[in-house]
Amino acid sequence: MSRQTISTITDKVVEGMVEWQNRPLDPVYPVIFIDAIHVKIRDGKVANRPIYVALAVTCEGRRDILGLWAGEGGEGAKYWLHVLTELKNRGVADVRMVVCDGLTGLPESITAVWPAAITQTCVVHLLRNSFRYAGRQHWDAIARALKPVYTAPTEAAARERFAEFAETWGSRYPAIVRLWDKTWAEFVPFLAFDTEIRRVICSTNAIERQRPHPPRCEGPRSLPERAGRAQVRLHGDHEPGPHRLRPETLDDAVETRAERVRDRLRRPPGRRTQVVPLQPELHRSFDRPRAWPPDTSSSPSTRVTPLV
Known part of the structure; x- marks a missing residue:
């Protein structure tokens, strides 16, 4: 597909x-999840670009993608x-909690925009950083060893479990202990809620699930215009807006099945050819009269047949 065709479509x-990206937002959201999805974009050359995503839970309990920004x-x-300031300018006056990946300087940015908001560090990102x-x-x-820390019933119990972890692993990996001590204030807020709510607010997986499925669908894209770079398809409804995350549809299952069928039809990677002798009685010569019965004393001819 040519660049001109892509530009015409976009x-x-x-x-x-643009109208959706600048629409007015609700004044209050209980929870906002923020994270960046890295995709490959082709603009002269293929490069990884972050797509900043803000996904909120409304007061009615519905999930709403507030916007996408190509960085x-x-x-x-x-x-x-810049992103959070834009959300505030679009009407978001207050947020109860902002769940983020613990990027350096991000908690300070959240506090600068919404001073009363609670910053919750994603537990999954914290574990990855520990590794x-x-x-x-x-x-x-x-x-x-860390699972008892983030599954503790209270903050005090979590601190006790972490002390046990530090006693066991602190001498070998002191950097992990320092990492958790540094981010402890942003790690513990979710422990004040019930288990059902903890599962929702302890990580940014709500955004990770918006990635195209399967991941190999994210091929390099020829998007020559800056405005087109944010038009990355997200899993869910075709038109962005408030929606509930739906289970996999029948179409997805059919597409997956079709992929499996194509895989079966592909030529096996180890397939080779083998030279095997042709049966003498089936050999036919066109350069001399055909004799019957055939002369079996001559050497048999050969043909190339595929080895299954």
Whole structure:
């Protein structure tokens, strides 16, 4: 598909996209999840670009994608400050809790926009960051040792479990202990809620589930215009807006089944050809008269047949 064709298609939806991106928002949201989804975008060359996503839970309990912003380079707290300020200018006066990935400087950006908001660090991101300071052979053991910390019934119990973790692993991996101590204030807020609510607000998985499925659908895209870069398809309704996350549809199952059928029809990677002798009685020569019965004393001819 040519760049001109892509530009023609995207121009038809840019007006509606801009209108949706600038629509007024509710004055209050109980929870807002913010995270960046990195996708490959082709603009002269293929490069990873962050798509900043803000997803909120409304007072009616529905999920609403507040906006998408295409960034440059890596994810940064300074750009998040721009995003959050734009949300406030669109009418979001107050937020009860903002769930983020713990990016350096991001809690300060949240407080600058909504001083009364609680910042909750994603537990999944915190665990991933912990593994960066540990050897791969110890990842499973560290994950098991940290599980009692984030599943503790209270903040006091979590602190006790973390003290036990520090006693066991602190001498080998002191950087992990320092990481949790540094982010403890943003880690513990979700422990004040019931278990059902904890599962919702403890991570940014709500945004991760918006990624295209399966992940291989995210091929490089020829989007020459800046306005088109934010038009990355998200899993869910075709038109962005308030919606409940739905289970996989029948169409998704059919598409998956079709992929499996195509896989079966592909030529096996190890398939080769083998030269095998042709049966003498089936050999036919066109350069001399055909004799019957055939002369079996001559060497048999050969043909190439595929080896299944």
